[in-house]
Amino acid sequence: MSSFPFILNVHKGHHQIQLNYNGSHLEFDAPDAEGPRSIKTVEILNITIEGDNSLIISACTSKHGPKKEATLEVLEFTFNDKAQATLWQFNVLTHVYKDLKRGRHFKVLVNPFGGQGHAKRIWEHTAEPLFKAAGCTYDLIYTTHRYHAKEIAKELDIRAYDAIVSVSGDGVLHEVINGLMERPDAVIAHKLPLGAIPGGSGNALSFSLLGEDNGSHVGNAVLGIIKGRAMPVDLCSVTQGNNRFFSFVLQSFGLIADVDLGSEHLRWMGEARFTVSAVGKLLSQATYSCELAYIPAETNVNKIVAQYNEHHNQPVVWANQTHDELDQNHQTITDKFGSVTDPIKESDPWVVEKDQYATVVGAKLPWISKGTISHPAAQPNDGLIDLLIFPKNMGRIAGVQAMIGVETGDHIFSDKVRYMKVKAFRLTPEGTSGYISMDGEHTPYAPYQVEAHRGLISVLTIDGRYARSMK
Numbered sequence: 001m002s003s004f005p006f007i008l009n010v011h012k013g014h015h016q017i018q019l020n021y022n023g024s025h026l027e028f029d030a031p032d033a034e035g036p037r038s039i040k041t042v043e044i045l046n047i048t049i050e051g052d053n054s055l056i057i058s059a060c061t062s063k064h065g066p067k068k069e070a071t072l073e074v075l076e077f078t079f080n081d082k083a084q085a086t087l088w089q090f091n092v093l094t095h096v097y098k099d100l101k102r103g104r105h106f107k108v109l110v111n112p113f114g115g116q117g118h119a120k121r122i123w124e125h126t127a128e129p130l131f132k133a134a135g136c137t138y139d140l141i142y143t144t145h146r147y148h149a150k151e152i153a154k155e156l157d158i159r160a161y162d163a164i165v166s167v168s169g170d171g172v173l174h175e176v177i178n179g180l181m182e183r184p185d186a187v188i189a190h191k192l193p194l195g196a197i198p199g200g201s202g203n204a205l206s207f208s209l210l211g212e213d214n215g216s217h218v219g220n221a222v223l224g225i226i227k228g229r230a231m232p233v234d235l236c237s238v239t240q241g242n243n244r245f246f247s248f249v250l251q252s253f254g255l256i257a258d259v260d261l262g263s264e265h266l267r268w269m270g271e272a273r274f275t276v277s278a279v280g281k282l283l284s285q286a287t288y289s290c291e292l293a294y295i296p297a298e299t300n301v302n303k304i305v306a307q308y309n310e311h312h313n314q315p316v317v318w319a320n321q322t323h324d325e326l327d328q329n330h331q332t333i334t335d336k337f338g339s340v341t342d343p344i345k346e347s348d349p350w351v352v353e354k355d356q357y358a359t360v361v362g363a364k365l366p367w368i369s370k371g372t373i374s375h376p377a378a379q380p381n382d383g384l385i386d387l388l389i390f391p392k393n394m395g396r397i398a399g400v401q402a403m404i405g406v407e408t409g410d411h412i413f414s415d416k417v418r419y420m421k422v423k424a425f426r427l428t429p430e431g432t433s434g435y436i437s438m439d440g441e442h443t444p445y446a447p448y449q450v451e452a453h454r455g456l457i458s459v460l461t462i463d464g465r466y467a468r469s470m471k
């Protein structure tokens, strides 16, 4: 291949323009008031030639600054020399899709009722045009009932697709993951990457991938699916009674579960319902009794923060560069620390305590929704669960301060809050009624045990890690 820059002289109306691709950006002077333009390599979706003299560049750009949503931009130019234009197109596209498959094929699941019914419009108006512009293809299904996504994932011809994409909230993704993990060929199926387009009311994965400013931006999410690579992501196995399932967001007991599941009547408030409801509960100083057992990996917050910063300085590791737990010799995922119905093994370093708590929440994602960074040190593939505990007797002021801290993740530095990394935990609630939420799903008020499995699934992303959740 020839060397950078790749230059092509084109026309826009009467203006002569030089398109200059330097390996990291496509640069040119826009003829109108816009002035010089610079489009990043990652933003370029496609370059096509139409007829004898037309060059079309499709890109997904955040024209009005990095905090604004990336949208489809189609630039049209004319050229005089078709052979030169074709060579330029080939050179630029080859570099733009270096190590990436061009024209990926997706299974797309849209929950038409997700996110107060906006998911269909999100797909049609924003996501679909971007996929088409990039030359991607897809089989689309609108989910028609609860567990539909799980049924699809269980039956899917996984070899036919490059990823499963959901236009929904975390609920549909939870179903997809569980569908994949229940297959007899889970050993292969779990390798199919997932793509998340925010279309629900809780879009924890999208916020964790794209951060507070861009977590709800559909264009940015789609760009990650078209141009991203598969990042290994831990999955938690949960045992409860004789059931076993998988959780990728959070497992909550007490206040956070009440807020998640018990504030349906405030649904009209949208995202604000979580904060409003949580502050109300904290002011009422409700506590919940349980026995909590955990296997600690790190309980010192300062060390957890140091490890977090170190992780962000390490080079990114992609899914095809790791060894996963499942292989031809281990066709099922076994829980190293047993199930909730087993007695706790004395040979494992469990710590057991019995008390009242405002909330106990395990999570694998830093964001649980917009403005809620409950587990800021959560990492995609450290093989550990971040466990957040608000104890009893926090006091109203400290409780509300901690809740305000959740907006930035600063609550973990409060001396009233406990935050640790654990390998597994078991929670045995006292009493018979209350809420337990697994990825937003209502589960029985009964003992459960959670264990992290490293890098069991993968998610398409450009950055290869979660957005920075701590300064």
Ligand SMILES: Nc1ncnc2c1ncn2[C@@H]1O[C@H](COP(=O)(O)OP(=O)(O)OP(=O)(O)O)[C@@H](O)[C@H]1O
Pocket: 111, 112, 113, 114, 115, 116, 143, 144, 145, 146, 147, 148, 167, 168, 169, 170, 171, 172, 173, 175, 199, 200, 201, 202, 203, 440
């Ligand atoms: N057509 C449908 N009718 C009813 N329920 C559905 C349908 N499609 C999907 N679901 C269910 O909706 C639930 C929530 O889905 P989703 O992940 O899109 O959004 P959410 O953010 O979790 O919640 P919501 O947007 O509804 O507040 C899922 O558990 C899924 O089983």
